[in-house]
Amino acid sequence: MRFGRRASKAPWYSGGLAFECQECGGCCAGPQEGYVWVTRDEVEAIAAHLRISVHEMMDKYVRKVGRRLSLIEVKKTKDCVFLETARDGQRRCAIYSYRPKQCLTWPFWRSNIGDQDDWAMAGVRCVGINRGKLHSLDEIETRRDATRE
Template sequence: MKVFEKKVPWYVAGLAFECLECGRCCAGPEEGYVWVTEKEIASIAKYLQISEAAFRTRHARQIGRRCSLIERSDNKDCVFLANKRCLIYSVRPKQCRTWPFWTRNIETPEDWSLTAQQCPGINRGSLRPFEEIQEKARGTRE
């Protein structure tokens, strides 16, 4: 009988991260998707004091069966980024709340290093515990 060993992730001791509020994770130049759920749409619309229909028209786009926030056409920044600050920070989507601990960013040390080239807060500040990293990564899988 074979005994299967569970592979221990390379970041089991934790990863250092401190948000420097630079806004780079929300800024262009590449186009991307910030997926929003129905619940998040309702929450953001309520925060902005507009209807969900108005939110969808002004701030979102349909991509297949999913919905994404739009970017500014001139620079591909998130439509809610102003002066390096999130205008909807308290109700921002899960995708934003879990950065940089997305599964694709933590699969290998090399992936983490590549992500650090985009995000100056990586490998700075306090060590985030393994459990927090795992919880955030689980929240980004689909």
């Protein structure tokens, strides 16, 4: 007798998950303090996009947390420093195309897709969950694996 490989169980979201950002700014805003982790490469890319030096970027928009880097928050509101309110009242990311991986991979974080309850809880915080575009299993898992929580 030999041991065969156990067929791995398909995840509960194997049929895909719907998500489309509604640009409410909720996940980028206070009142709770939070961290928007950035890598050195991301800092450099954002600085280039803003046409400022890395030194200025670090000085104005980044704080050190232990050995890691995080975007700063507006002191009073605890909003991410790059969250802006457009004329139409929508709250948008001012560096959307250059946003850090942490933002890019939301909401397909391990902590949100563990089971259906986790997903439902994430949906309480994010109105884009279970709306709009259906993301495939591959897409979900690629984003999940790219996220360091």
